[in-house]
Amino acid sequence: MKKRLFAFIVVIAMLMVSAGCGAKTASWGNLVIPKGGEVKIGVSSALSAGYAVYGQDMLNGVNLAIEKFGGSLKGFKVVAVGGDDQCEGAPGVTVAEQFSADPAILGVVGPMCSGSIVPAEDIYGKNHILMITPSGTAVIVTAKGFENVFRTIPNDDKQAEVGVDYLSKSLNVKTLAVVHDSSIYGQGIAEAVQTKFTAAGGKVSSFQGVTRGDTDFSAVVSSVLAGKPDAVYWGGMDAEAALLVNQLQKGGFKGIFFGPDGIKSKPSYVDASGGSAEGSYMTFGAATGASGYDEFLAAFKAKYNGDPVAYGPGSYDDAMFMLKAADAVGKVDANGNLVVDRKALVDYLRANAWVGVTGRFVFDKVGDPTVVTLTVFKVVNGEIVPQKEYKFGA
Amino acid sequence: MNGNGQLVVFLEQLLNGITVGSFYALVALGYTMVYGVLSMINFAHGDIFMVGAYIGFFTINRLTDVGLTASNPTLAIILTFLTGSLGAAVVGVTVERIAYRPLRKATRLASLISAIGASIFLEELVRLIPTIATAIINIKIGGAAILAPQTRQAILKIVGDMGGAMVKTYPGILSNDGFVIGGLFVSYSRILIVLISAVIMVVLYTLVRITKLGKAMRAVAEDKDTASLMGINVNQVITRTFFIGSALAGLAGVMVGMFYLQIKPTMGFVPGIKAFTSAVLGGIGNIPGAMIGGYVLGLAEVISILFLPAVYKDVVAFVILILVLIFKPTGILGSATSQKKM
Numbered sequence: 001m002k003k004r005l006f007a008f009i010v011v012i013a014m015l016m017v018s019a020g021c022g023a024k025t026a027s028w029g030n031l032v033i034p035k036g037g038e039v040k041i042g043v044s045s046a047l048s049a050g051y052a053v054y055g056q057d058m059l060n061g062v063n064l065a066i067e068k069f070g071g072s073l074k075g076f077k078v079v080a081v082g083g084d085d086q087c088e089g090a091p092g093v094t095v096a097e098q099f100s101a102d103p104a105i106l107g108v109v110g111p112m113c114s115g116s117i118v119p120a121e122d123i124y125g126k127n128h129i130l131m132i133t134p135s136g137t138a139v140i141v142t143a144k145g146f147e148n149v150f151r152t153i154p155n156d157d158k159q160a161e162v163g164v165d166y167l168s169k170s171l172n173v174k175t176l177a178v179v180h181d182s183s184i185y186g187q188g189i190a191e192a193v194q195t196k197f198t199a200a201g202g203k204v205s206s207f208q209g210v211t212r213g214d215t216d217f218s219a220v221v222s223s224v225l226a227g228k229p230d231a232v233y234w235g236g237m238d239a240e241a242a243l244l245v246n247q248l249q250k251g252g253f254k255g256i257f258f259g260p261d262g263i264k265s266k267p268s269y270v271d272a273s274g275g276s277a278e279g280s281y282m283t284f285g286a287a288t289g290a291s292g293y294d295e296f297l298a299a300f301k302a303k304y305n306g307d308p309v310a311y312g313p314g315s316y317d318d319a320m321f322m323l324k325a326a327d328a329v330g331k332v333d334a335n336g337n338l339v340v341d342r343k344a345l346v347d348y349l350r351a352n353a354w355v356g357v358t359g360r361f362v363f364d365k366v367g368d369p370t371v372v373t374l375t376v377f378k379v380v381n382g383e384i385v386p387q388k389e390y391k392f393g394a
Numbered sequence: 395m396n397g398n399g400q401l402v403v404f405l406e407q408l409l410n411g412i413t414v415g416s417f418y419a420l421v422a423l424g425y426t427m428v429y430g431v432l433s434m435i436n437f438a439h440g441d442i443f444m445v446g447a448y449i450g451f452f453t454i455n456r457l458t459d460v461g462l463t464a465s466n467p468t469l470a471i472i473l474t475f476l477t478g479s480l481g482a483a484v485v486g487v488t489v490e491r492i493a494y495r496p497l498r499k500a501t502r503l504a505s506l507i508s509a510i511g512a513s514i515f516l517e518e519l520v521r522l523i524p525t526i527a528t529a530i531i532n533i534k535i536g537g538a539a540i541l542a543p544q545t546r547q548a549i550l551k552i553v554g555d556m557g558g559a560m561v562k563t564y565p566g567i568l569s570n571d572g573f574v575i576g577g578l579f580v581s582y583s584r585i586l587i588v589l590i591s592a593v594i595m596v597v598l599y600t601l602v603r604i605t606k607l608g609k610a611m612r613a614v615a616e617d618k619d620t621a622s623l624m625g626i627n628v629n630q631v632i633t634r635t636f637f638i639g640s641a642l643a644g645l646a647g648v649m650v651g652m653f654y655l656q657i658k659p660t661m662g663f664v665p666g667i668k669a670f671t672s673a674v675l676g677g678i679g680n681i682p683g684a685m686i687g688g689y690v691l692g693l694a695e696v697i698s699i700l701f702l703p704a705v706y707k708d709v710v711a712f713v714i715l716i717l718v719l720i721f722k723p724t725g726i727l728g729s730a731t732s733q734k735k736m
Contacts, residue, residue, distance in 0.1 A: 252579030274566025
């Protein structure tokens with residue numbers, strides 16, 4: 001009995017020591033690609049159902065970046081791998097687990113939606129996989145403090161600030177109704193807009209959540225319109241926005257419809273609304289100091305036979321930064337294998353300034369861009385046209 | 395808000411409920427009719443509704459291509475409704491033939507599982523049609539493609555209207571306009587939806603009550619073997635029941651497309667479950683019951699918004715289903731015997 005107890009104590013002690021050692025020499029490990037192998041960039045986005053227009057746009061952006069980079073990293077072929085996270089938490093986690101289990105994944109562009117990022121970043125964080133999202137705007141995305149998480153888009157706090165400023169000052173809206181899709185992203189920005197609009201002296205006539213994927217919003221429309229708002233702010237994505245704006249008009253609404261970056265899509269919002277999106281507004285974030293956008297646009301059009309929708313340019317930048325950083329810190333060892341130190345990759349990304357087609361990015365310690373621009377857009381004759389720019393941190 | 399304003403909101407919600415209820419009722423009829431003759435739940439029915447929406451979408455785009463939507467929108471709408479419901483009817487009959495008829499003598503569980511399989515098959519088929527078509531037309535024989543690039547482009551454009559993972563958008567053919575009556579805004583499209591549904595339901599009810607086919611359907615519902623001995627072709631009656639039920643679902647699918655604009659391969663699931671709830675609520679197997687169940691469910695959902703947050707809409711619907719199943723499993727109009735009489 002005594003022997004057993006002793007053995008037990010020894011085992012516990014060894015475990016404690018080994019755990020302590022592990023913490024001290026926290027190595028993130030290396031990406032090792034054997035000679036002749038492929039380097040993969042994971043793209044976690046919605047590739048089916050309602051929000052697939054954005055997801056495909058991201059994949060297109062990454063593929064173009066790989067092509068422009070020359071198709072290979074230190075002689076190793078680079079490919080993009082799409083993972084369908086459906087803009088939801090659970091599939092986002094599945095994709096994160098697949099990507100983390102794949103030893104050839106250099107890093108991940110995405111996930112597309114804050115709702116996927118929040119659970120998925122725990123997995124990417126644990127496995128030390130570099131993650132850059134061109135679209136995850138919820139404040140909480142970078143609030144967990146993971147070193148490997150970056151984003152190249154301003155957060156929703158700034159987006160709400162811009163939306164409220166434009167609504168109350170430029171559009172002179174006094175009464176606002178807020179509707180959201182009950183997602184981490186949609187509800188988050190809707191709450192920020194509600195708080196800021198009230199603080200700016202406006203009146204929020206109603207604040208309501210609906211269910212994603214629903215098609216009939218008529219009951220919500222009726223209760224929203226009962227408050228006689230000058231404008232309706234939508235916190236959510238394109239597919240529901242197109243239905244909501246259409247049903248608002250069917251319900252007799254003549255006011256302003258305003259939304260965040262999730263509705264900046266010509267095919268899946270403007271065209272999908274049956275004309276009702278005409279005259280509505282949205283905000284979209286970028287950074288200042290962009291360079292080479294026109295060449296990017298020409299190349300994109302030539303390759304995909306159409307304009308980027310929303311996050312294509314951002315995804316292009318994310319993949320490009322990832323490849324450039326990997327090119328700087330990666331080495332080919334004596335056996336001809338490609339070795340990239342995962343920690344060095346992240347440190348290099350944070351230590352340098354990056355100029356892309358959506359802006360010049362310097363990342364702070366949680367991975368947020370320090371200098372950003374937000375633009376208010378309006379739908380005019382079926383096209384999304386910029387109206388006013390707001391700069392932060394300049 | 396004054397009392398009058400509240401009244402207007404209440405009336406508006408009633409109108410919303412009746413519109414949604416019309417969709418539920420149309421789809422619920424298919425569930426209830428099939429249950430009436432076969433005592434089985436056709437869980438692929440929601441997907442027949444989706445197929446109808448896609449066939450309608452395909453039709454209206456071809457009509458737009460030839461310019462009919464612009465020159466004669468009424469005719470285009472009628473043609474779209476016709477092809478949507480006929481197409482759905484054909485698919486419904488085919489599903490019965492392939493997935494249910496061989497299992498008619500098997501346990502009830504077998505056909506239920508087969509129905510779920512048919513549902514998944516239809517959903518995935520619609521989602522994959524463009525992928526499959528692309529693979530087929532890109533087949534190369536001896537290094538050369540069979541079709542010229544232009545032909546391939548043209549085929550892909552047309553096939554793209556038949557399905558795919560992305561959301562498709564109906565052309566906005568119904569106007570958003572309407573009229574105001576006592577502060578209540580009523581859109582024309584809403585009236586159209588409610589009227590068409592009401593007319594169809596009256597026609598169906600009459601059909602089942604007075605025509606020979608209706609009599610045969612009721613006889614089969616009562617007792618298949620005896621009906622067969624009386625000279626009724628049971629298989630034919632079942633086929634016709636599926637035809638009518640699926641046509642109604644297809645019609646509802648086209649209506650949803652025209653009214654809400656967006657369609658997707660998964661669009662049949664939730665309305666399917668809601669319509670099933672309506673059928674159970676009204677008393678499954680009972681035709682007027684399905685209609686009443688649909689309207690009651692639609693109204694319950696929108697009225698709940700006056701008291702509860704909008705996200706609880708589905709919760710309300712399914713709580714009703716559970717309560718009905720616990721306290722009155724035979725539904726509003728159903729009784730232990732009339733269950734099988736239609």
